[in-house]
Amino acid sequence: xxxxxxxxxxxxxxxxxxxxxxxxxxxxxxxxxxxxxxxxxxxxxxxxxxxxxxxxxxxxxxxxxxxxxxxxxxxxxxxxxxxxxxxxxxxxxxxxxxxxxxxxxxxxxxxxxxxxxxxxxxxxxxxxxxxxxxxxxxxxxxxxxxxxxxxxxxxxxx
Numbered sequence: 284x285x286x287x288x289x290x291x292x293x294x295x296x297x298x299x300x301x302x303x304x305x306x307x308x309x310x311x312x313x314x315x316x317x318x319x320x321x322x323x324x325x326x327x328x329x330x331x332x333x334x335x336x337x338x339x340x341x342x343x344x345x346x347x348x349x350x351x352x353x354x355x356x357x358x359x360x361x362x363x364x365x366x367x368x369x370x371x372x373x374x375x376x377x378x379x380x381x382x383x384x385x386x387x388x389x390x391x392x393x394x395x396x397x398x399x400x401x402x403x404x405x406x407x408x409x410x411x412x413x414x415x416x417x418x419x420x421x422x423x424x425x426x427x428x429x430x431x432x433x434x435x436x437x438x439x440x441x
Contacts, residue, residue, distance in 0.1 A: 284334050288409045293401050294336035295409075302328040303376045306353065323353035324371075327380060337398050346384070346391040354383040357420070358427070367416050375420075378406035382424060386432040396434040400425045 284296035304326050308317045331348040357375035359367050368375070385391055385399045392398050404421040412420070428434045 284332070288405045289336075290338075290405070292338055293398075293405050294334075294338060295402065295405055296334040296336075298332040299329060301331055301377045301380070303380060304328045319353070323355050325354050325356050325376060325380070327352040327354075333381060333384075335392065335398070335402055337392075337395070342393070344392050346388070348380065348384050352380070352384070354380050359420075363419070363423075367419055374410040374412050375407070378403050378410065381406055386428060389432075389434060394434070396425070396428050399428065399434075 284298055285300065286294070286296055288295040306320045306324055306326050308320050312320075327348050327350060330350045333346055333348060335344045336342070337344070356370040357367075357372065357379040359370045359375075364370075370379075382399070382403045385402065389396075389399075392402070400421055403424050404417055407417045407420060
């Protein structure tokens, strides 16, 4: 596994360097396929194994993101795009992909929303997203997870 990020709180490892592509519509596609591409324009190009280590709890989580997994990039509301940037910004894509997988599969991190948010923030840090943008994105994502990903408003710290 390749170390992507590590500090006293979290370790993030991938089996390979993440490879994300953009899906494009072609004239031969059905309306349903075109709508899918509009909604989820990014695709994971290789089978990716992710290992997250919670250094505080001494807990390790390993999960796969399959080749072909499609996602929408960073969900940046249009009102904040001048401050944060476009959802298609390359520096957001790996963090957004891992975050989306964790939102869809809470069990991958034992339903620990705080740890999921920490992973998102750490992946943005690796991508050299500024501290201010990370603060805005981390808190927005945490609120989004609480309200729309069925994780509840309370952290599961146990």
